[in-house]
Amino acid sequence: MLRRTTLATAALLAAGLLALTACTGGGGETAPTSTGEPDPDASVAIRLVLEPGNLDIRETAGSALDQILVDNIYQGLVARTPEQDIVPALASDWTVSPDGLTYTFTLREGVTFHDGQPLTPQDVVWSLTTRRDTPGWRDSARLANVTSIAADGQDVSLTLSAPDSTLLWNLTGRAGIVLKEGDTVDYKTKANGTGPFVLSDWRQGDSIVFTRNDAYWGDPAAAAEVVFDYIPDNQAALNAALAGEVDVLTGFDANLQEQVEANGDFALELGQSTDKGTLAFNQTSGPLADKRVRQAIRQAIDHDAIIEALASGQTQYGPIPELDPGYEDLSDVAPYDPEAARELLAEADAEDLELTLTIPSFYSTTIPQILVSDLDEVGITLDVNSVDFTTWLTDVYTNKDYELSFVLHTEARDFENWADPDYYFTYDNPEVQDLYAQSLAATDEAEAADLLQQAGRLVAEDHAADWLYNGASVIAVGTNITGMPSINVNERLSIVEIAKSNG
């Protein structure tokens, strides 16, 4: 019984984006639905799904950490908006040299850390240098081609060995986080950043509380306190909402729309996301090494039925989702056609195929059920091997011991994995690797995106994997709440503008 509950819980993880784009009033902010005045002393309770194991932003992986800590607690020189634009943060301004090799940032004055220490240019130099030189720190490789980081007055400059069109984007993430040099904080349970919120309480297995940073350099947070309640179960989350115990539900199941909207206190919203429901093919050997077999699998899957079952999301036939640069509608590459799939399998002499799908157990059973039945239609027997996430990480991710694997890849702009033959996707195409390298080296954004698009089409045409859907951020927002972002909130949730009115 418990198992079933946990599975149901994770349905939200597999949730996708909706065709209801009209729902999102232009961009990441929800349209204010409340008529009451925002209460500056309000405490807002937000339901989240995945709790971080610890709060160490330096080392511990997982989007549960990025989601709440980056932007709200920790900041970098630059930040990104929900619409995925790069904007100033600790740097008020920056310039890039024409050859793309030198980035100069002007650091804001008067910024302090939560413990009252001032932010100095030296802190920035130390943070970025340490990040680059400490392989154990997350995303350190993203700064690998930064040859020098130096401060001159309030200016901090980064010199690169080669142009890198992804550098600024990377600086909006973990790679760019600025910590206080010499800080002795126990990062696993405490935090000391420069953001608009201060970490005030963490009850593991329950909730994390942020309170407004009154000494914040920018516009102060609209709410006095934000409580993140970790409620994995969707039904329990729905009950909590209906009983008035939470104000916002993230990672919700769009199938529960009617129930959550029933009493008029909540409205369901669907924002775009970069969640990619990825069906990976181990193509090093065996039947999946044959491109015809991979294509047959893709054409046997009814992607529209998946979107319908999730009640959210949209189809995605290539490696790049619509929010990322280089997106192109690739639906012509592998349209749903079971008859064509059967022919391809016959041609590849691969009839009566038996394959195993390895899937982390916290995902809903919806996806495997659809896959089993669709593939059965064309003569492929799919055996579903449900494992817990740590097992998936060891067997599939590290040891590449799998045939088919399903995982929701949530990261934005992660095309690099298709250019890395050592990644668990096992996809190796020198032409794609070359195009990706060129895109990195491009000094012009449009050119970089164009090269990515070409590479993306090649990956799709090679049937390197199947993209079952591009998920949505499914959130239910209380009608007295304003300023809740709706785009890609599983990845990054900036709460500075969230306000609650008593009305």
Add this chain to the structure above:
Amino acid sequence: MIRYTLTRLALLLLGLLVASVLIFVTLRVLPGDIASLIAGVGSSTEQQDAIRERLGLDRPLPAQYLDWIGGLFRGDLGTSLLTGTSVVDELAQKAEVTVPLGILSLLIAVVISVPLGVLSAMRRGRADGTALSVGAQALAAVPVVWAGMMLVVVFAVWLGWLPAQGFPRAGWNDPWAALRSLILPALTIGIVEGAMLLRFVRSATLQAVGQDFVRTAAAKGLTRDQALIRHGLPVVGLSVITVLGLQVAGIIVGAVVIEQLFSLPGIGRMLVADVAARDLPKVQGELLALTGFVLIVGFVVDLLHRVIDPRQREAS
């Protein structure tokens, strides 16, 4: 009696030792490790190896086991690999939720089962007795999760009397709020466990009715019910204590499910999360503490039995 106590105590310690080996070994058989979880998707094998080394997971298993057991004698269950905090401290913190939840559930189970069980036995053959017995049978078959859902829908969502989930952040500093948040979860476990216990109390009572000493008392002029209450119930109580000891294990299992359902930050929920994260030192500590608790309850029940029941003392 002293000899019995010492023998029983030695058995208890042996049980704990065997449990510790079993727990340690079975956890090592599980696939997947915490290093890959910390390093995450996007990490290299080298990064994972470095983390494994830093956490001491590359050391030989016997050495790891001896370390753990050695710490145990100093009351130290080790530290969490993920949070770096002491396992004992975390257990103590989560016990603030789970122990009151367990006690409350047990109380509810007893309050429901003992009077109703005796009543249903005394009314055997009559309509109300049959209804009670059938009702208990039906309730005992209800899945805990479903019972919890129904209670939440009625008392939290419709009536708004009690919280639907969670535990107050202030904990027991706000006793009323803390208690309120435990009522629905405890009722859920208590009703289901109580229904099972009711059937036991009923059959124990019926058995007592047939005993010679109850019949003798009745022959001496007491009514059947008076004889049962004065002479039969103490015997029933004795066997109920034994079953209650066993129920404790059931309540712990119930707590694991219920803490998930009600998002209560207790030992059950912590255990599930730690197994998923492969935080082995923590899981070991939690399992050993729970096993130890059940074994100790069994030990106490056995001793109690001997103290209360003169027949057992004579037998030895």
